[in-house]
Amino acid sequence: MRVLVTGGAGYVGSHAAKQLTKSGHQVVILDNLAEGHRPAAGSTPFVSASLLDRERVVAAMSEHKIEAVMHFAAFAYVGVSVKDPAIYYQNNIVGSLALLDAMRGAGIDRIVFSSSCATYGIPERVPITEDHPQHPISPYGFTKLVIEHALADYSHAYGMGYAALRYFNASGAAADGTIGEDHDPETHLIPLLLQVALGQRESVDVFGTDYPTPDGTCIRDYIHVDDLATAHVAALEKLKPGMALKLNLGTGHGASVEEVVTLCREVTGHAIPVRKTARREGDPPALVADPSAAKRELGWQARYSIREIVESAWKWHKAHPKGYND
Numbered sequence: 001m002r003v004l005v006t007g008g009a010g011y012v013g014s015h016a017a018k019q020l021t022k023s024g025h026q027v028v029i030l031d032n033l034a035e036g037h038r039p040a041a042g043s044t045p046f047v048s049a050s051l052l053d054r055e056r057v058v059a060a061m062s063e064h065k066i067e068a069v070m071h072f073a074a075f076a077y078v079g080v081s082v083k084d085p086a087i088y089y090q091n092n093i094v095g096s097l098a099l100l101d102a103m104r105g106a107g108i109d110r111i112v113f114s115s116s117c118a119t120y121g122i123p124e125r126v127p128i129t130e131d132h133p134q135h136p137i138s139p140y141g142f143t144k145l146v147i148e149h150a151l152a153d154y155s156h157a158y159g160m161g162y163a164a165l166r167y168f169n170a171s172g173a174a175a176d177g178t179i180g181e182d183h184d185p186e187t188h189l190i191p192l193l194l195q196v197a198l199g200q201r202e203s204v205d206v207f208g209t210d211y212p213t214p215d216g217t218c219i220r221d222y223i224h225v226d227d228l229a230t231a232h233v234a235a236l237e238k239l240k241p242g243m244a245l246k247l248n249l250g251t252g253h254g255a256s257v258e259e260v261v262t263l264c265r266e267v268t269g270h271a272i273p274v275r276k277t278a279r280r281e282g283d284p285p286a287l288v289a290d291p292s293a294a295k296r297e298l299g300w301q302a303r304y305s306i307r308e309i310v311e312s313a314w315k316w317h318k319a320h321p322k323g324y325n326d
């Protein structure tokens with residue numbers, strides 16, 4: 001299929017674009033580089049444009065005879081979305097609606113959308129199944145939920161086929177070490193810990209050690225970015241016009257902050273000092289996916305363990321200590 005990958009110069013999108021190409025699809029990346037990195041797109045055809053630039057998006061769809069879209073482009077900092085929700089509403093909601101309208105105009109009826117476990121808010125139960133109530137607690141999570149609703153309505157009314165893939169904690173880097181995570185500012189636990197091992201930070205804050213978890217620190221479900229990429233390709237290949245898939249993408253296994261710190265110390269051989277601080281508002285004790293629906297619907301399940309995630313991330317960060325600006 002000829003696939004437009006929005007946000008394909010970003011972390012998850014670049015890994016998915018690579019996987020799509022490997023699976024024989026023809027990929028065109030559209031990214032405005034607000035956050036991503038041009039080298040992450042490699043030699044894949046690249047359109048430098050915003051989702052909000054309707055003319056350029058429509059032109060890209062028609063020029064490349066696009067048949068399906070993978071939509072990663074969004075802002076994704078939960079904290080920033082609380083302080084400045086306007087840019088999140090504009091980029092993530094208005095931008096996505098502009099993309100959907102361009103798709104309708106071009107007769108493209110398949111889309112795989114990056115949703116998030118942030119749509120669930122504070123979970124009532126873990127592991128989280130897809131029918132868990134969605135009550136996001138941040139503007140970021142809400143923008144993702146709004147687009148899930150839009151997709152459901154567009155599917156019902158216009159026959160659009162969609163997969164809303166709710167990722168848990170994307171982490172790790174491509175096995176060949178060519179692409180990886182490079183966010184600025186970095187907020188994700190594993191790259192932060194590895195930056196300490198590289199001597200780029202003194203320590204990492206551990207927010208809360210008194211949670212009702214075995215070691216008192218928060219538990220999250222870390223999913224390898226290449227596992228996410230494989231799930232995206234499987235979802236795309238399964239989609240038919242009018243089909244609606246809403247799937248969690250996680251491993252089903254949680255790792256605590258303390259466990260991740262220990263693993264990073266083992267893998268890097270560095271002491272990695274941490275500072276134990278107070279809980280952060282809005283952090284639930286545990287977020288773990290029940291990924292059985294993705295297994296049932298896509299025949300997909302995560303292959304990589306948390307150790308392999310840390311090892312692949314370490315390989316990337318060691319080889320690219322300044323990320324793509326090396």
Ligand SMILES: NC(=O)c1ccc[n+]([C@@H]2O[C@H](COP(=O)([O-])OP(=O)(O)OC[C@H]3O[C@@H](n4cnc5c(N)ncnc54)[C@H](O)[C@@H]3O)[C@@H](O)[C@H]2O)c1
Binds near residue numbers: 073095183
């Ligand atoms: N990283 C995670 O753990 C995680 C978890 C759940 C969901 N997600 C979602 O997955 C997607 C990808 O996340 P990521 O970590 O790769 O983020 P990222 O910031 O690395 O990538 C997003 C890309 O989208 C581009 N972009 C943003 N707005 C754009 C616009 N208006 N027009 C064109 N391009 C635009 C950015 O330049 C960037 O390259 C996002 O939608 C995010 O919300 C990520």
